[in-house]
Amino acid sequence: MRILIASSEAVPFAKTGGLADVATGLAKALAAEGHDVCLVIPCHRKFISEDQRGEVIGELNMDMRNFDLRTYICRTTLENSNVEVLLIDQQSFFDRKGLYGSGNSDYPDNAERFILFSRAVIEVAKTVSRPHVIHANDWQTGILPAMVHHERTQGRLAGTGSVLTIHNMAFHGQFPAWQMELTGLPWEYFNWQQLEYYGHLNLLKGGIAVADIVTTVSPTYAREICRPEYGYGLDPLLLKRGDSLVGILNGVDTEVWNPVTDKHLTHHFCADTFETGKPLCKASLQEELGLDVRRDALLFGMVSRLTDQKGLDLISAKADEILRADVQLAFLGTGDPHYENALRDLQARYPGRVSATIGFDEGLAHRIEAGSDAYLMPSRFEPCGLNQQYSLIYGAMPLVHSVGGLEDSVIDASEENIESGIATGIKFTSYHPDAFLEAVWRMVGLYVHRRNVWNQIARTGMSQDLSWNHSAQRYVEVYCRAIDAARS
Ligand code: ADP
Numbered sequence: 001m002r003i004l005i006a007s008s009e010a011v012p013f014a015k016t017g018g019l020a021d022v023a024t025g026l027a028k029a030l031a032a033e034g035h036d037v038c039l040v041i042p043c044h045r046k047f048i049s050e051d052q053r054g055e056v057i058g059e060l061n062m063d064m065r066n067f068d069l070r071t072y073i074c075r076t077t078l079e080n081s082n083v084e085v086l087l088i089d090q091q092s093f094f095d096r097k098g099l100y101g102s103g104n105s106d107y108p109d110n111a112e113r114f115i116l117f118s119r120a121v122i123e124v125a126k127t128v129s130r131p132h133v134i135h136a137n138d139w140q141t142g143i144l145p146a147m148v149h150h151e152r153t154q155g156r157l158a159g160t161g162s163v164l165t166i167h168n169m170a171f172h173g174q175f176p177a178w179q180m181e182l183t184g185l186p187w188e189y190f191n192w193q194q195l196e197y198y199g200h201l202n203l204l205k206g207g208i209a210v211a212d213i214v215t216t217v218s219p220t221y222a223r224e225i226c227r228p229e230y231g232y233g234l235d236p237l238l239l240k241r242g243d244s245l246v247g248i249l250n251g252v253d254t255e256v257w258n259p260v261t262d263k264h265l266t267h268h269f270c271a272d273t274f275e276t277g278k279p280l281c282k283a284s285l286q287e288e289l290g291l292d293v294r295r296d297a298l299l300f301g302m303v304s305r306l307t308d309q310k311g312l313d314l315i316s317a318k319a320d321e322i323l324r325a326d327v328q329l330a331f332l333g334t335g336d337p338h339y340e341n342a343l344r345d346l347q348a349r350y351p352g353r354v355s356a357t358i359g360f361d362e363g364l365a366h367r368i369e370a371g372s373d374a375y376l377m378p379s380r381f382e383p384c385g386l387n388q389q390y391s392l393i394y395g396a397m398p399l400v401h402s403v404g405g406l407e408d409s410v411i412d413a414s415e416e417n418i419e420s421g422i423a424t425g426i427k428f429t430s431y432h433p434d435a436f437l438e439a440v441w442r443m444v445g446l447y448v449h450r451r452n453v454w455n456q457i458a459r460t461g462m463s464q465d466l467s468w469n470h471s472a473q474r475y476v477e478v479y480c481r482a483i484d485a486a487r488s
């Protein structure tokens with residue numbers, strides 16, 4: 001099958017979050033199964049070196065509201081795979097310090113930037129990659145299904161299926177109605193059942209309404225977003241999609257996230273050597289972060305965008321109480337200045353016990369997973385979440401709020417689950433500081449009083465197959481359904 005995956009970010013080119021990991025991990029897994037995969041991303045020049053860009057293979061002249069934008073297509077391949085990567089190089093739009101904005105504000109021309117990118121994807125599909133299916137991701141490429149649909153009505157891209165994956169319902173890509181003109185689509189698509197949302201152009205809504213199949217990144221999140229609490233106003237539309245809305249749990253790229261081979265670590269370990277290997281990683285991490293090098297202190301790690309989504313309000317509310325126990329906290333993240341300052345303040349008040357690295361650091365993210373005993377992910381909502389899966393693989397026991405992909409990927413250490421050997425972490429169900437604190441105490445209790453059980457739980461997590469193998473297969477099924485729908 002010829003598959004085109006369009007994403008606004010992808011490792012190792014440019015990344016702000018899990019979408020970048022997923023775009024690449026899925027592309028590699030599909031290519032390994034023998035499919036012909038083309039990954040199309042914007043050429044974010046500040047993050048992508050000239051070498052990484054590969055060769056220029058063509059030029060697109062995009063006429064957007066009489067604004068002639070010379071746009072180049074560069075081609076390269078992903079390391080160790082047959083995935084072809086096409087980079088859409090439009091300097092005035094993608095040579096920026098950020099991917100979507102600077103500080104806390106979005107770039108004012110994001111509609112232009114990502115609608116142009118989506119139009120370029122369609123041109124690439126028609127001229128270079130001729131895919132059977134086009135897979136869009138999130139609002140940035142949410143307009144693609146409508147563009148594919150329109151092409152089909154004009155006798156172009158005939159039989160090409162469209163799939164939209166929702167990685168986060170919180171971001172819609174909503175813009176003033178006049179920006180509809182940028183899309184090159186007829187105004188008929190601007191109606192309440194497709195691209196229009198309370199008088200605005202809503203790119204995610206358009207994708208949800210028009211894509212042949214809509215997926216999201218975990219089965220539980222697929223159910224949650226059909227309810228008002230998680231649907232951000234689009235729940236009725238999602239509900240209407242019925243079995244054309246499919247939840248597929250993200251996999252892990254085990255070439256990148258693997259404690260046995262991880263290039264960011266100085267010590268390596270597997271499930272069998274976890275008890276000797278992890279303490280070495282823990283001591284190096286404590287040293288690197290200026291924490292007291294103490295084996296007995298229970299070290300919690302957290303690597304995250306610092307936003308309301310990630311449960312930082314619970315952590316801020318209970319940090320002082322948690323730090324009464326013999327624990328250490330290692331944070332790495334960027335985001336909301338309010339949370340950045342709260343973490344800096346904790347570090348200042350608990351020298352040697354709390355470390356807050358404010359920034360983006362891929363290597364440190366890996367070392368935190370490897371060196372921490374436990375991992376905090378008390379997200380308010382979480383479509384899938386990758387870090388809890390990385391922490392399972394690295395033997396850092398996850399503590400999670402049971403929503404979305406966290407619910408689907410962690411099995412609570414209840415006595416029953418411990419007994420039957422399936423427990424992998426600690427969960428709490430009510431999003432409340434006290435419920436979170438109780439979960440922390442359960443974890444501390446296990447670590448301090450039942451270390452054998454702790455080790456068994458960590459080893460169970462490490463022994464799971466969290467790779468893309470299974471989920472990539474599910475995507476192939478979805479692609480087949482989308483192609484069938486496009487042909488019928
Ligand atoms: P989300 O996509 O909502 O941010 P995920 O858990 O799916 O959450 O994925 C987050 C990804 O981004 C992980 O690979 C994580 O390691 C990475 N990440 C987040 N913040 C940072 C940071 N400050 N430095 C390095 N990596 C980070």
Ligand code: GLC
Pocket residue numbers: 017018019022167168217250382383384385386405
């Ligand atoms: C989003 C979600 C996260 C998910 C990631 C990749 O950023 O917040 O839960 O893992 O996308 O799908």
